[in-house]
Amino acid sequence: MGNTLGGYYLAKSAIIAHQHINETAQHREFFQAKLVTARFYAEHVLPHCVALAITVTEGTAMPGAMAEDGF
């Protein structure tokens, strides 16, 4: 949930940064960095959300299935 929310907020930052860059040349580097950061997060972090979904929906049985002596 946190990972997904993080993506949401960085996407919002990217939109704000994009608008800013289109409107003015002030502090361009700062806002450019926001775009790179958001895109990095989308490529390096968000894919884990899809993988986590499999764990969340499929991965509940085994912790309960292990006998206590099996640990």
Added chain:
Amino acid sequence: MAYSPPLADIRFVMQRLVGLERLAALPGYETATADIVDAVLDQAAKIAAEVFAPINLSGDNTGALHENGSVVMPPGFRDAYRAFIEGGWNGLPVAAERGGQGLPWSVAMPVQEMLQSANLSLALCTLLNQGAIEAVETHANDEIKAKFLAKLVSGEWTGTMNLTEPQAGSDVGAVRCRAIPAFERYLVTGQKIFISYGDHDLTENIAHLVLARLPGAPEGTRGLSLFIVPKRLIKDHGVLGEKNDITVVSIEHKLGQHASPTCVLNFGDRSGAVGYLVGEENGGMAAMFTMMNNARIGVGIQGHGLMERAYQAARDYAKTRVQSRDIRTPKDAPVTIIHHPDVRRMLLWMKAHTEAARALAYSTAAIIDTAKRSPDAAQKEAAQTRVDLLTPVVKAWLTDLANEVTSMAVQVFGGMGYVEETGVAQYMRDARVLAIYEGTNGIQANDLLFRKLARAKARRSARCWMRCARCCPNSRASPATCLARSSGISPTRSRVCRRAAAGSSRKPRLMRPQRPPLRRRSCALWAIRSAAIISPNRR
């Protein structure tokens, strides 16, 4: 390593992402104009960088000491705390009529971030004060408020939170401390452990908020009452009397946060420690939850603060440490390690998560402000529901990330990070307990699933059903199965499902959990949104 408050990033999130104008429009927050907020941030940056940060490493080396039955704080901590309260920082988010500054939580949050980045051990004390103020303000009667509130708001006295006992950790209902009524007060007896700032020499008095059981109280959490027990007794007109019957038995030797004294306290070894009831008899959990929810958000911001500090350290080191040649220009001279792809990946990973964490924390603060001050009842209630939902996410996600980011900072430093003298190892040690105290992150996951998602049962199950129906139109699964899939719990065993189904128009069909086809990606995304803090970052 110097700490430089990231004011440009802080202002970006506050002004552009969250938007302060909306908050200044809320009744009671009129003072939060852009000029005032700007000045507050500048001053907070100053006290964090110039007063709190310089004693972080030395505080870790010396640690708090237990001498002759009381705690001696490391050198410099008393002066730093004095500067903090003299600046009026302790009462920042407290209403002006209570002696505070009347600023929104949205402003208190970045101030806390900077203090936590600068010196986590010392800033923990200020975080506990805020929670204690909120609990007393919300639940105590006028007599107790008159005794304690002004001193707590000014920071002349500090507040602590006493839940844990040797047999009662995550299971708060197992608390055994007792309280008996005596002359319009109560006498508290029993032992509390893991009490952060349970004793110190920063202030002349401490207000302990203690969970204990009255005679004949029911078992479990329903039989707990909250008491405020001062370190020194308070006579008429607020004059301090002799010491209360509280013994500081010892302080813990810990992995990190060495400058924050973690105490074992014995209440009532002689005749009983004098305390006052806060809130209703047997209503202690509700009252303590006011403090805990406040502190859970606070611990989340501790995590974020450490992430920022560790990122800064790693970034600055990567820009100066020369090692190996650039893979694109192998014939040229060796370069600083920030030129190497994997180091850049690590730095970006830290930066991206730190910024995402800040955005989540500040946005949550803005929702807290709306929940506290909105004149529109419906908006207020909706905001409170959202705060309740986000609290465990802020706590668990930010503190799990703090562990990963501080560990990654050590990785960027390489062997130099593993030795203590570079200072970056301290952040990793300090971070470790954040995922444990104030409700372990496993407890946060339980809270999210079983309380927060189940609370709005009918409404939420209907919404889940709508979403699933939209994204898998051919699915004929009942809301119970749907919720079971999204929470990953079998419908036959899940209380959530039974509750959800009870609130829906369709009867639950108890079927074997089906393997959801992977092409239903949006269904899977809903599943993460409802449940993924169970395992947020295990990779």
